[in-house]
Amino acid sequence: MPWPFSKKSQTDPPEGSSTPEHSTVDYSSTAASSLYERIHETRSAPLDVPYLLPKDSDEINRLDFQHHLLRAMFKGNTTVALTHPISSILDVGCGTGIWGSEMAQDFPEAQIVGIDLQEVQRSDKPENYMFVQCNLLEGIPFPNNYFDFVHMRFLINAVPKTMWPTVIQTLFQVTRPGGTIELIEAGGDPYRPGGWACARMYEAVMQVAASRGIDPREMYNLGNHCKQAGFTQIQTRKIEAPIGRWSGRAGTMLATDMTEGMKSFKEPIQKIVGYTAWQFDDLADQVVREWEEYHSSYIAVIYTAQKPLTDTYR
Numbered sequence: 001m002p003w004p005f006s007k008k009s010q011t012d013p014p015e016g017s018s019t020p021e022h023s024t025v026d027y028s029s030t031a032a033s034s035l036y037e038r039i040h041e042t043r044s045a046p047l048d049v050p051y052l053l054p055k056d057s058d059e060i061n062r063l064d065f066q067h068h069l070l071r072a073m074f075k076g077n078t079t080v081a082l083t084h085p086i087s088s089i090l091d092v093g094c095g096t097g098i099w100g101s102e103m104a105q106d107f108p109e110a111q112i113v114g115i116d117l118q119e120v121q122r123s124d125k126p127e128n129y130m131f132v133q134c135n136l137l138e139g140i141p142f143p144n145n146y147f148d149f150v151h152m153r154f155l156i157n158a159v160p161k162t163m164w165p166t167v168i169q170t171l172f173q174v175t176r177p178g179g180t181i182e183l184i185e186a187g188g189d190p191y192r193p194g195g196w197a198c199a200r201m202y203e204a205v206m207q208v209a210a211s212r213g214i215d216p217r218e219m220y221n222l223g224n225h226c227k228q229a230g231f232t233q234i235q236t237r238k239i240e241a242p243i244g245r246w247s248g249r250a251g252t253m254l255a256t257d258m259t260e261g262m263k264s265f266k267e268p269i270q271k272i273v274g275y276t277a278w279q280f281d282d283l284a285d286q287v288v289r290e291w292e293e294y295h296s297s298y299i300a301v302i303y304t305a306q307k308p309l310t311d312t313y314r
């Protein structure tokens, strides 16, 4: 199958592509009215989108580390058995591209596309993996019914609450009838069980998210959005991953990942919640101590669903 268009173009989506009708997003009408304000003073971060996290070398290293941790936890790159023939795979918000590059090796006959705001250059990119620059909130520049498998992982801090129905509808459009989607999200809950520091850190992150119209608790609603969009066979799985040295190697790795993840919120929390750098660092240290004291877990939700084999879509 030829690529539907040449690399790195979003300005001219192909005919029949899934760009939603409201492709120009008026963020000023949402809680994200301060959108164009910088929430990261020193760390490199995309400015014109609601996304909360930076995209710099520390974050890139964290995402790769996290990918290895997740692959070990799930014993593979997907949690769903891909039984139908796979000739095209989409990774939405592909980050460093590591997931897509590995899937390209696992499915050498398939075309793998990673979409994101920004490309991260990798030297190990297989021939059958392609990056396409795109803002998901403005649609996905591929034809309808194109991908056999659509994967989206950890975009909860990128999509304003009111845009989730449109985003899931867009994923539905680009999924081929009979195709599968897998959504993995986390961040909608505080570490549990936890003490005052876990609760306070969670509140601070929620406040930062709300300033951009984002609500991480929306991760629990994605199944409903999938149903509304027309997906069927929706399966939901809640994962409670132990975090901290108390739970051995996996817990120690997750603690490393989440400690780095917390640092990504440092500048936004200083700016929006008003903590000083010292107050933030102190709180983050206390959170790490509470993981050990309370034997905390980090909560994630996984959805898998299918696009039905029928041509009567709403």
Ligand SMILES: C[S@@+](CC[C@H](N)C(=O)[O-])C[C@H]1O[C@@H](n2cnc3c(N)ncnc32)[C@H](O)[C@@H]1O
Pocket (backbone or CB within 6 Å): 049, 051, 053, 055, 063, 064, 067, 092, 093, 094, 095, 096, 115, 116, 117, 118, 134, 135, 136, 137, 152, 153, 154, 155, 158
């Ligand atoms: C937390 S990272 C997760 C990356 C990858 N899915 C993973 O699991 O390693 C979120 C990614 O979403 C991307 N992103 C954020 N907002 C986006 C948007 N509006 N359109 C496309 N990508 C976006 C970011 O650039 C970042 O690479």
